[in-house]
Amino acid sequence: MTRFAPSPNGVLHLGHAYSAIRAHDLAGANGAFLLRIEDIDGERSRVDLASGFRADLAWLGLAWAEVPQQSARLDSYRAAAERLRGEGLLYPCTCTRAQIAQAAGTIGADGPVYPGTCRNGVTDPSAPAAWRLDVAEGLRRTGPLTWHDALAGEQQARPDLLGDVVLVRKDAATPASYHLAATLDDAADGVTLVTRGLDLFAATHVHRLLQALLDLPVPRWHHHGLLAEADGRKLAKRRGSPALSDLRHAGEDGPALAADLRAGRFPAGLHLARSVGCYS
Ligand code: GLU
Numbered sequence: 148m149t150r151f152a153p154s155p156n157g158v159l160h161l162g163h164a165y166s167a168i169r170a171h172d173l174a175g176a177n178g179a180f181l182l183r184i185e186d187i188d189g190e191r192s193r194v195d196l197a198s199g200f201r202a203d204l205a206w207l208g209l210a211w212a213e214v215p216q217q218s219a220r221l222d223s224y225r226a227a228a229e230r231l232r233g234e235g236l237l238y239p240c241t242c243t244r245a246q247i248a249q250a251a252g253t254i255g256a257d258g259p260v261y262p263g264t265c266r267n268g269v270t271d272p273s274a275p276a277a278w279r280l281d282v283a284e285g286l287r288r289t290g291p292l293t294w295h296d297a298l299a300g301e302q303q304a305r306p307d308l309l310g311d312v313v314l315v316r317k318d319a320a321t322p323a324s325y326h327l328a329a330t331l332d333d334a335a336d337g338v339t340l341v342t343r344g345l346d347l348f349a350a351t352h353v354h355r356l357l358q359a360l361l362d363l364p365v366p367r368w369h370h371h372g373l374l375a376e377a378d379g380r381k382l383a384k385r386r387g388s389p390a391l392s393d394l395r396h397a398g399e400d401g402p403a404l405a406a407d408l409r410a411g412r413f414p415a416g417l418h419l420a421r422s423v424g425c426y427s
Pocket residue numbers: 151152153154185329342343344347
């Protein structure tokens with residue numbers, strides 16, 4: 148059982164098509180292919196984009212089963228956050244983005260690492276707070292963890308590479324971050340193989356720790372290479388990469404495009420980037 152989990156805050160492009168096709172085809176050997184709309188980001192999520200995603204996948208010739216979107220699962224995120232908080236694994240953080248940018252000492256696997264400013268208490272308890280995972284304490288309780296990627300092999304979980312990530316955002320309407328929501332959803336959806344791009348490889352270190360802390364089943368992962376432009380940068384609509392909906396509306400042949408992507412025949416100027424760093 149594997150899945151494609153797009154966020155409806157922008158249109159899908161060829162990179163998404165590649166990812167959806169990889170997941171769809173891997174599901175052949177691993178059970179159903181699931182579509183999960185990751186609309187945790189309430190303000191930026193658009194219903195019309197989500198319906199466009201379904202039309203794009205159908206146009207590519209894929210069949211899927213859809214599981215509930217994240218906006219329908221907020222209670223499960225709240226309950227998990229409550230549990231972690233009760234176990235002393237989360238701490239409030241009132242830092243602003245600017246403060247973090249200023250204080251961040253190291254650049255980790257996924258951008259600047261939060262320097263832990265609020266780990267021992269916040270200066271203004273009345274300020275709005277996000278809740279961060281105390282990664283060192285979590286790892287101390289679980290002991291060393293490993294996870295398996297189909298392409299990269301056995302991995303030692305290194306959530307410390309990302310630092311104390313936010314699990315509950317400041318914004319009360321959004322009771323979870325991507326890390327918490329996606330980890331809970333994959334468990335709830337019975338996902339046994341998490342298929343996604345290499346840009347989320349490092350995030351898996353955190354997800355593996357969350358699974359151990361929340362007693363969730365541990366899937367396997369398949370982080371695939373990313374479609375990139377000649378300069379190695381990822382595809383983006385603003386740099387001229389076409390939206391799937393544009394190709395669809397222009398009457399292009401979806402199944403033929405899918406066959407090309409499957410066969411590694413990429414549109415001119417595009418290649419598959421296989422190194423983790425290439426996507427930043
Ligand atoms: N929603 C995420 C994205 O669109 C993907 C999350 C995942 O596959 O775990 O980038």
